[in-house]
Amino acid sequence: MLMRQMRFAELRSIWQGIVLAFLSTAAFAVSEPANGTNIFAPASTPAKSIAHLSVFVLVITGIIFVVVFTLLVYSIIKFRKRASDEGREPAQVYGSTQIELAWTIIPVLIVVVLYLATARVIHAIQDASEPAGTVQVTAIGHQYWWEFRYPKLGIVTANELHIPVSESENSTPTFLNLFSADTDHSFWIPELAGKTDLVPNHPNRMWLDPHRTGIFLGQCAQYCGVQHAKMLLRVSVDTPEAFAAWVHSQQQPAVQDANVAAGQRVFETTACINCHAVAGTNANGRFGPDLTHLMSRTTIASGAAPNTPEKLRIWIQDPNKIKPGALMPAMQLSDADLDAVVSYMETLR
Amino acid sequence: MSSNAITVPGVQIDEKPWVDTLHEWVTTVDHKRLGILYMLTALVFVVLGGVEALIIRIQLMHSHNDFVSPEVFNRMFTMHGTTMIFFVAMPVLFGFANYLVPLMIGARDMAFPRLNAFSFWLTAFGGLLLYFSFLGGSGLYGAGNAPDVGWWAYAPLTARAFSPGHSSDYWTVALLVSGFGSIGTGINIIATILCMRCPGMRLGRMPLLAWLNLVMSAMVLIAVTPLSAAQIMLLVDRYLGGHFFDAQAGGSAVLWMHFFWIFGHPEVYILIIPCFAFLSEIIPVFSRKPIFGYPVMVAATVCIAFVSMSVWAHHMFTVGMNSYANSFFTITTMAVGVPTGIKIFNWLGTMWGGKILFKVPMLFSIGFLFQFLIAGLTGIMLASSPFDWQLGLSYFVVAHFHYVIVGGILFALFAAVYYWYPKMTGRMLSERLGKWHFWLFLIGFHLTFDLMHIPGILGMPRRIYTYEPGRGWDTLNLLITVGTFVQVLAILLFLANLVISYFKGDRAGNDPWDAWTLEWSISSPPPAYNFASIPVVASRRPLWDLKHPEDPDSRYE
Numbered sequence: 001m002l003m004r005q006m007r008f009a010e011l012r013s014i015w016q017g018i019v020l021a022f023l024s025t026a027a028f029a030v031s032e033p034a035n036g037t038n039i040f041a042p043a044s045t046p047a048k049s050i051a052h053l054s055v056f057v058l059v060i061t062g063i064i065f066v067v068v069f070t071l072l073v074y075s076i077i078k079f080r081k082r083a084s085d086e087g088r089e090p091a092q093v094y095g096s097t098q099i100e101l102a103w104t105i106i107p108v109l110i111v112v113v114l115y116l117a118t119a120r121v122i123h124a125i126q127d128a129s130e131p132a133g134t135v136q137v138t139a140i141g142h143q144y145w146w147e148f149r150y151p152k153l154g155i156v157t158a159n160e161l162h163i164p165v166s167e168s169e170n171s172t173p174t175f176l177n178l179f180s181a182d183t184d185h186s187f188w189i190p191e192l193a194g195k196t197d198l199v200p201n202h203p204n205r206m207w208l209d210p211h212r213t214g215i216f217l218g219q220c221a222q223y224c225g226v227q228h229a230k231m232l233l234r235v236s237v238d239t240p241e242a243f244a245a246w247v248h249s250q251q252q253p254a255v256q257d258a259n260v261a262a263g264q265r266v267f268e269t270t271a272c273i274n275c276h277a278v279a280g281t282n283a284n285g286r287f288g289p290d291l292t293h294l295m296s297r298t299t300i301a302s303g304a305a306p307n308t309p310e311k312l313r314i315w316i317q318d319p320n321k322i323k324p325g326a327l328m329p330a331m332q333l334s335d336a337d338l339d340a341v342v343s344y345m346e347t348l349r
Numbered sequence: 350m351s352s353n354a355i356t357v358p359g360v361q362i363d364e365k366p367w368v369d370t371l372h373e374w375v376t377t378v379d380h381k382r383l384g385i386l387y388m389l390t391a392l393v394f395v396v397l398g399g400v401e402a403l404i405i406r407i408q409l410m411h412s413h414n415d416f417v418s419p420e421v422f423n424r425m426f427t428m429h430g431t432t433m434i435f436f437v438a439m440p441v442l443f444g445f446a447n448y449l450v451p452l453m454i455g456a457r458d459m460a461f462p463r464l465n466a467f468s469f470w471l472t473a474f475g476g477l478l479l480y481f482s483f484l485g486g487s488g489l490y491g492a493g494n495a496p497d498v499g500w501w502a503y504a505p506l507t508a509r510a511f512s513p514g515h516s517s518d519y520w521t522v523a524l525l526v527s528g529f530g531s532i533g534t535g536i537n538i539i540a541t542i543l544c545m546r547c548p549g550m551r552l553g554r555m556p557l558l559a560w561l562n563l564v565m566s567a568m569v570l571i572a573v574t575p576l577s578a579a580q581i582m583l584l585v586d587r588y589l590g591g592h593f594f595d596a597q598a599g600g601s602a603v604l605w606m607h608f609f610w611i612f613g614h615p616e617v618y619i620l621i622i623p624c625f626a627f628l629s630e631i632i633p634v635f636s637r638k639p640i641f642g643y644p645v646m647v648a649a650t651v652c653i654a655f656v657s658m659s660v661w662a663h664h665m666f667t668v669g670m671n672s673y674a675n676s677f678f679t680i681t682t683m684a685v686g687v688p689t690g691i692k693i694f695n696w697l698g699t700m701w702g703g704k705i706l707f708k709v710p711m712l713f714s715i716g717f718l719f720q721f722l723i724a725g726l727t728g729i730m731l732a733s734s735p736f737d738w739q740l741g742l743s744y745f746v747v748a749h750f751h752y753v754i755v756g757g758i759l760f761a762l763f764a765a766v767y768y769w770y771p772k773m774t775g776r777m778l779s780e781r782l783g784k785w786h787f788w789l790f791l792i793g794f795h796l797t798f799d800l801m802h803i804p805g806i807l808g809m810p811r812r813i814y815t816y817e818p819g820r821g822w823d824t825l826n827l828l829i830t831v832g833t834f835v836q837v838l839a840i841l842l843f844l845a846n847l848v849i850s851y852f853k854g855d856r857a858g859n860d861p862w863d864a865w866t867l868e869w870s871i872s873s874p875p876p877a878y879n880f881a882s883i884p885v886v887a888s889r890r891p892l893w894d895l896k897h898p899e900d901p902d903s904r905y906e
Contacts, residue, residue, distance in 0.1 A: 037808025039740070050736060053733060064726060065722065072715075072719060076700065080704075081637075081706050089704075091638075093638060093639075100645045100695075107687045111683045115679060121735045122679070184602060199669065202601070221741075223423075226420055229812075229815050
């Protein structure tokens with residue numbers, strides 16, 4: 001009797017340990033600040049319906065695991081060879097049609113249930129109709145950075161996506177049209193939606209309707225070359241007012257500041273303008289990020305570094321110091337020119 | 350062939366010079382020697398692939414680590430994947446098939462011994478070609494430049510615009526060459542099993558190992574050929590101006606994905622089915638019972654083979670297929686879980702009511718059962734395509750397929766090595782070292798791959814050479830790396846065991862495990878001709894009949 005209680009106590013402590021571990025992971029998930037990338041802390045309808053489905057699948061597979069695990073452990077302990085049965089072979093059993101049928105039919109039923117639950121979510125996410133008043137964004141993957149265009153709003157920006165929060169009474173979902181300029185990429189903000197690839201010659205579409213404001217992080221999830229790791233994504237979910245203000249500021253041409261004319265001249269007379277555009281000037285390259293409102297972004301190099309004058313200076317001098325393998329060449333500017341260009345960049349608010 | 354001539358007691362044979370021995374091994378067409386050559390090749394490549402894995406893990410130990418450059422890291426994961434699948438798993442499984450199939454069906458060799466040798470050397474040279482890329486990849490500069498396009502080599506990364514030089518060509522040609530080797534071996538195994546069985550061995554009396562290798566070989570023919578075709582198309586793209594996959598010129602990047610995964614998914618089953626075969630031989634012997642539900646096991650295997658041909662695009666759920674395609678590949682992928690589940694239940698049924706002996710081969714087999722169960726269940730999660738939109742391309746998927754390949758395939762392979770090493774060498778592997786190997790490897794495996802699921806759930810994509818701090822990935826990655834080193838320690842013990850036991854192990858005798866299939870009826874190692882006289886069988890367990898004449902299987906089948 002005492003033995004049995006001991007066993008129970010042990011089992012309970014193991015069970016508690018497992019539950020505790022699970023809860024601490026879950027608590028970690030919940031207590032994460034707005035910046036998390038946890039798929040179980042969804043803040044948007046697609047991510048939420050995936051998370052719900054995931055919990056359902058986890059519970060079913062969890063039950064299967066517990067049942068089969070228990071049977072395996074039981075048979076290993078119960079049917080181990082004992083010293084007492086030396087020399088005798090066990091009864092030779094060749095099979096049983098009834099049992100075989102049982103463990104064929106039950107899994108088939110489980111599969112049907114799982115499939116139906118899954119198909120519902122696939123349809124709900126993929127075949128969602130597009131309501132009026134959506135924000136349209138064209139996202140283009142480039143080797144190691146993101147280009148975001150808002151065709152209806154006339155905005156071109158990079159790496160940091162701004163979208164409005166979508167409250168239930170005033171729903172403003174964002175629909176993304178996904179393209180690639182070179183290799184395969186994948187757009188993944190775990191707390192807003194599952195990932196969708198950006199494949200050349202194969203346009204894709206996805207949607208987000210974030211339920212709360214904040215910064216949401218993610219990154220390219222499909223291997224795209226040397227700097228796949230530093231192709232980070234930031235999504236700023238703004239209040240409708242903040243979003244409107246952001247749109248308004250982005251629609252302005254670049255600030256013209258006579259104080260940095262030297263820097264602007266260096267910028268416009270070197271190779272910079274082959275790849276970069278600054279609206280309202282003769283810089284209209286399209287291979288690299290649009291710099292018209294560079295200073296409105298918190299990071300540079302697709303999130304590889306914070307957008308500070310020091311980092312900007314290092315980046316222009318030699319991108320390889322921040323992001324080895326990035327396609328922007330080292331500009332080989334003199335110190336004076338470098339300072340001038342950085343000052344010019346600083347004015348592009 | 351003279352080396353294995355019947356030795357007459359009392360007659361001294363002179364030691365041969367080593368050059369003669371080497372010559373015999375290089376020119377051999379003996380299925381047993383080729384089997385061993387396959388395994389030794391895999392052993393060399395597993396060390397290389399393991400070193401690459403270590404470099405990957407050291408680099409990912411903490412955020413913003415700069416142990417290696419991004420270029421080197423990308424080469425490492427490409428080479429690790431390519432090596433482990435094509436030049437470790439395939440050769441070692443072909444090695445076992447080569448060695449065991451003729452012995453278990455009572456044949457004296459494979460159907461086409463010279464094709465067998467040709468296939469082996471194609472595989473070996475394919476591997477050499479792949480590794481020569483470290484020296485020859487970028488030609489004149491002297492610096493090595495191995496392939497860095499990932500082991501799926503998705504287009505258009507492999508286009509010349511994105512992959513200049515010859516590193517991708519080495520990858521392509523190496524896989525093309527070894528692919529022909531695989532096809533040759535597939536044909537050979539099928540012909541051997543269909544035509545060379547000993548008298549009395551009807552298809553329904555074959556050991557399950559033969560059955561499962563027959564299915565595996567049929568899958569090789571169906572799955573490897575599209576890969577070879579795609580490699581040729583890629584070469585045409587790169588050098589003859591074809592535009593199959595060149596998206597810039599109107600080609601389709603998605604087409605390559607279909608070609609690759611229509612090979613790539615059946616490939617998983619090509620690798621795991623021979624491992625099912627090992628378990629189906631080992632679990633009965635150490636449970637002292639016949640396999641539970643033999644006909645169902647065969648049917649389930651054939652069923653897996655068929656269904657696994659229609660699941661490939663579950664690797665492409667994030668690519669942007671329409672909802673009908675996603676639904677279709679969800680149901681087929683989940684459906685493959687049913688026959689796979691049947692297999693696990695049948696092994697359970699085999700152990701049920703048995704008298705289980707916990708020798709090292711059985712320990713690894715039991716480890717397989719638990720781990721393959723978990724791998725299967727995470728597979729079900731990934732099959733649910735919306736769940737895959739989150740988990741796909743993340744570390745969760747990396748954890749999942751390493752659970753299949755390490756927790757499943759490698760554990761089964763260790764079981765097979767401990768089980769058949771005595772037959773191949775005439776010596777037993779040390780049980781003591783073996784148990785150390787098992788427990789250490791088990792701990793290292795679980796430390797690494799259990800934890801690896803979590804960074805994926807927390808949003809960590811695969812194939813990144815570094816990551817940002819503050820995402821909750823650091824501690825987990827450190828522990829994963831620690832687990833890798835525990836596994837390395839276990840593997841070193843295993844290698845030591847292989848070497849030490851070869852010289853100092855206990856003599857095995859013909860039948861150290863009191864087993865039931867034909868290979869245990871002859872000496873260890875077997876003579877070149879295998880069977881002095883071709884055996885005649887009356888049941889699935891000919892040696893059981895021999896040992897229990899009062900109660901033979903043949904009475905019930």
